Amino acid sequence: MLDYKTHCVTKEISRPDKRILLSYPHMSGDELNFIKEAFDSNWIAPLGPHVDAFEKETAEYTGVKAALALSCGSAAIHLGLRLLDVKAGDVVFCSTLTFIASVAPAVYQKATPVFIDSDEDTWNMSPVALQKAFDDAVKTGKMPKCVIVAELYGQPPKMDEICAICNRYGVPILEDAAEALGASYYGKMCGSFGKVGIYSYNGNKIITTSGGGMLLSDDEEYIQKARFWATQARDSAPWYEHTEIGYNYRMSNLLAAVGRGQMLHLEERIARRREIYATYKKELSDTHGISFMPEAPKCHSIQWLTAITVAPSTGKNFMDIINYMNQQNIECRPVWKPMHLQPYFAGSKYFTHDEGENGSVSDNLFNTGICLPSASAMTEEEQDWVIKSLKECLSK
Numbered sequence: 503m504l505d506y507k508t509h510c511v512t513k514e515i516s517r518p519d520k521r522i523l524l525s526y527p528h529m530s531g532d533e534l535n536f537i538k539e540a541f542d543s544n545w546i547a548p549l550g551p552h553v554d555a556f557e558k559e560t561a562e563y564t565g566v567k568a569a570l571a572l573s574c575g576s577a578a579i580h581l582g583l584r585l586l587d588v589k590a591g592d593v594v595f596c597s598t599l600t601f602i603a604s605v606a607p608a609v610y611q612k613a614t615p616v617f618i619d620s621d622e623d624t625w626n627m628s629p630v631a632l633q634k635a636f637d638d639a640v641k642t643g644k645m646p647k648c649v650i651v652a653e654l655y656g657q658p659p660k661m662d663e664i665c666a667i668c669n670r671y672g673v674p675i676l677e678d679a680a681e682a683l684g685a686s687y688y689g690k691m692c693g694s695f696g697k698v699g700i701y702s703y704n705g706n707k708i709i710t711t712s713g714g715g716m717l718l719s720d721d722e723e724y725i726q727k728a729r730f731w732a733t734q735a736r737d738s739a740p741w742y743e744h745t746e747i748g749y750n751y752r753m754s755n756l757l758a759a760v761g762r763g764q765m766l767h768l769e770e771r772i773a774r775r776r777e778i779y780a781t782y783k784k785e786l787s788d789t790h791g792i793s794f795m796p797e798a799p800k801c802h803s804i805q806w807l808t809a810i811t812v813a814p815s816t817g818k819n820f821m822d823i824i825n826y827m828n829q830q831n832i833e834c835r836p837v838w839k840p841m842h843l844q845p846y847f848a849g850s851k852y853f854t855h856d857e858g859e860n861g862s863v864s865d866n867l868f869n870t871g872i873c874l875p876s877a878s879a880m881t882e883e884e885q886d887w888v889i890k891s892l893k894e895c896l897s898k
């Protein structure tokens with residue numbers, strides 16, 4: 503193990519010239535070959551052969567029957583909710599520890615989100631809290647139209663338990679795998695568990711199209727219907743005929759070309775992120791107060807972001823650490839602020855994993871959690887600087 507206080511005789515650790523970002527695009531150059539094809543054929547804008555191929559390749563990789571390339575992950579969630587007939591006055595159960603894009607489309611549909619706590623084993627939706635929410639729904643007679651299950655930082659939740667609960671009540675799952683492309687549970691790919699699933703290709707994701715998303719389902723009629731809505735719901739006619747309202751949600755052929763080039767290197771990117779996580783764990787596990795987001799049994803995480811908690815006994819809160827790391831030219835962030843704590847959702851129903859005053863696992867994770875730089879293009883020297891700086895911060 504390196505001695506980060508004495509700069510170890512075997513390796514000099516120096517401040518990098520550029521800022522170490524949390525997660526940024528990692529390009530291989532293969533993207534240019536697909537982009538050149540798009541330019542040469544003049545398929546630049548809406549749709550085209552790269553879109554068709556990207557959808558087919560993603561469906562095959564995930565093990566689902568059909569996929570639809572879209573402008574962003576939020577658009578995929580929105581269309582997924584429409585497919586599940588979520589509308590005004592409906593209730594939707596949602597993971598609370600997630601980015602707001604998991605939940606906002608339910609608000610677009612004028613539905614009411616009910617928030618579900620995480621468990622400590624996965625940091626994802628707690629089956630215990632989910633069962634509490636269903637028990638309450640039975641009592642009140644207001645069952646959810648669907649359950650939005652987010653997969654945090656590249657790791658699935660206890661999908662066998664969650665699927666069993668939802669199946670018992672006949673409620674479909676919308677699987678938000680925006681952060682978990684390439685992750686699996688019991689060998690089954692994230693994105694393939696729900697009635698519909700989604701991926702995101704935002705610039706900070708494991709692979710990127712600069713901006714984009716994918717809707718997935720084993721129900722090919724669902725994807726066909728979503729494809730119709732995503733192209734402005736234009737009916738088959740010589741003129742522009744519309745019997746429904748749709749959206750301008752399709753991915754361009756040019757961006758799909760980037761995605762195809764990125765897909766060639768997905769497994770390499772996953773391997774590198776897991777290597778980064780393993781290095782952090784090796785070098786920081788003995789540091790007082792630091793614990794890591796666990797990789798639960800049956801899960802294969804892509805470790806999109808390495809997330810840790812820092813105990814109050816260190817004398818440091820997450821903002822102390824983030825501010826110190828910023829001074830060292832390192833970007834760190836808190837874990838997602840839970841949705842039930844967001845001002846917009848004040849007063850919303852929320853079901854905790856445990857009972858009592860400290861029963862909210864999500865609150866505790868937010869109060870102590872930090873995400874560390876995890877880009878697959880990050881160098882060993884940059885990671886050494888992150889580790890050294892974090893140790894110095896906690897020792898002060």
